Amino acid sequence: MAKMLIGGELVDAQGGKTIEVRNPANGEVVGQIPRGTTADVDAAVDAARKAFPAWAAMPGSKRAKLMHAAALKMHEVVDEVAKLLAMEQGKPLAHAKIEAQRVAENLEYFAGLADKIRGDYIPLDDPSKFGITMRRPVGVVAAITPWNFPLTLFANKLCPALATGCTIVLKPASTTPLATQRAIEAINSAGFPPGVINTVHGAGSEIGDALVSHPKINKIAFTGQTATGKRIMELAAKNVTRVTLELGGSDAMIVADDADIRRATAAAAIGRFFNAGQACLAVKRIFLFEKIAEEFMTKFTERAQKEWKVGEQFAADTKMGPLHTEQQRAEVEAQVADAVKRGAKVLAGGKRPEGAEYSKGWFYPATVLTDVPEDSRMATEEVFGPAVPLFIVKELDEAITKANSSIYGLGSSIFTKDMAKARKAAEQLDAGYTWVNDIQIAYDQLPFGGAKQSGFGKEHGVEAIESYTEKKSVVLGSG
Numbered sequence: 001m002a003k004m005l006i007g008g009e010l011v012d013a014q015g016g017k018t019i020e021v022r023n024p025a026n027g028e029v030v031g032q033i034p035r036g037t038t039a040d041v042d043a044a045v046d047a048a049r050k051a052f053p054a055w056a057a058m059p060g061s062k063r064a065k066l067m068h069a070a071a072l073k074m075h076e077v078v079d080e081v082a083k084l085l086a087m088e089q090g091k092p093l094a095h096a097k098i099e100a101q102r103v104a105e106n107l108e109y110f111a112g113l114a115d116k117i118r119g120d121y122i123p124l125d126d127p128s129k130f131g132i133t134m135r136r137p138v139g140v141v142a143a144i145t146p147w148n149f150p151l152t153l154f155a156n157k158l159c160p161a162l163a164t165g166c167t168i169v170l171k172p173a174s175t176t177p178l179a180t181q182r183a184i185e186a187i188n189s190a191g192f193p194p195g196v197i198n199t200v201h202g203a204g205s206e207i208g209d210a211l212v213s214h215p216k217i218n219k220i221a222f223t224g225q226t227a228t229g230k231r232i233m234e235l236a237a238k239n240v241t242r243v244t245l246e247l248g249g250s251d252a253m254i255v256a257d258d259a260d261i262r263r264a265t266a267a268a269a270i271g272r273f274f275n276a277g278q279a280c281l282a283v284k285r286i287f288l289f290e291k292i293a294e295e296f297m298t299k300f301t302e303r304a305q306k307e308w309k310v311g312e313q314f315a316a317d318t319k320m321g322p323l324h325t326e327q328q329r330a331e332v333e334a335q336v337a338d339a340v341k342r343g344a345k346v347l348a349g350g351k352r353p354e355g356a357e358y359s360k361g362w363f364y365p366a367t368v369l370t371d372v373p374e375d376s377r378m379a380t381e382e383v384f385g386p387a388v389p390l391f392i393v394k395e396l397d398e399a400i401t402k403a404n405s406s407i408y409g410l411g412s413s414i415f416t417k418d419m420a421k422a423r424k425a426a427e428q429l430d431a432g433y434t435w436v437n438d439i440q441i442a443y444d445q446l447p448f449g450g451a452k453q454s455g456f457g458k459e460h461g462v463e464a465i466e467s468y469t470e471k472k473s474v475v476l477g478s479g
């Protein structure tokens, strides 16, 4: 059974209870985790608070060394962690491996920044004095992560926290705690002082409030649904705790009349069907210029039908595993049904795959719809599964207006050879990211975060350092 890491010790929940973790492909129990209580939250936060002063005072180069060592430890367990991730999350093993490797890469990236965090010298009007700014770590970070990319999303929080001298209490999703816990144990074995890295497990509905409203938490780094983010923001207000919120999205892809259709359909398919569509940054609405609409639809439908083999996560030919939970599949099915009831046409997928191998899991195929009403659920809500609506537009202004009509503003993309169109899209799409002629992949080097109800605050890039540090002004008089 997995444990929690609190103050350097691997422990069970104080209440002695556990939660079962299940394989989404067949419902079998694959592990157990402690069902943490508020007493466990208190213990983890206290441990993180106690460890904070010494960790913050440690020279950045020493923290960097530990993080580099942790990256090596992470590399050693990639296969083991990936297997756990595939089993509990449902994603194909090969994709789980990429995700586990990303943790090590993220550690390396932020280790490289740990000894480069610094302030400024600022001349003042009075020549007998001058100002400086210093960047101080914010303190104890509560990191709360979802089940879709459990590893990369905890790394996005852990790595800048460690680099800046913050300590952390991590609460993974209760349906995907196993890979995270194993990865954390490997990372911690590099020699971090006890209490720098802590985990608590348990249902967000039971321990989430205690963690988020804890007076000794200085920052909440949250990734998850917009509804949960709103609740967290409300609770954080109680202690004026800073938050970064990485929330839902409904990314638009615009395909202009001069686009390379082969590349655009390949990017749209990966952008929509990777991770069985359960990605925040995913192509969730596609706007096609009239001239290329038919060609795009035919080629994209072909890819959806032929290239995205649904199957069990350990089968070598599986491109798409099951959806993560029964509820998740029911939600996508309801969104598709709503569109169809209102006149949408199904070009690919649209119903559960048949066969004994699919009977016990939450499988759903790559699904493409056209003639989807603009006020239907598929168009207005986040679709967190492998189904996508295609819309036809006359020109770029219409595409941008429709793309921006969403409450979300996470990612966006445009396929065009015309620099003027690309520039206009980059300038006018309300989103935290715009890709031009490229697949929606977030880069370590570029700041990532949403606009509108997709949240605020940045992960990745040197910008991530800003939200884990407080810039303090100091005036130095002549004495």
Ligand code: NAP
Binding pocket: 144, 145, 146, 147, 148, 149, 153, 171, 172, 173, 174, 175, 202, 203, 204, 205, 207, 208, 209, 212, 223, 224, 225, 226, 228, 229, 231, 232, 245, 246, 247, 248, 249, 279, 280, 281, 382, 384, 410, 450, 454, 455
């Ligand atoms: P979720 O239901 O909001 O859960 C996310 C995390 O919050 C889980 O650890 C959950 O714990 C916890 N939680 C639930 N209620 C809580 C509460 N009252 N207080 C504190 N924590 C609480 O999200 P999800 O369904 O796992 O994830 C899918 C969503 O995440 C999608 O909307 C997706 O777009 C978004 N997402 C956004 C990004 C981004 O970077 N913008 C990246 C990935 C995913 P339990 O598991 O125990 O419920």
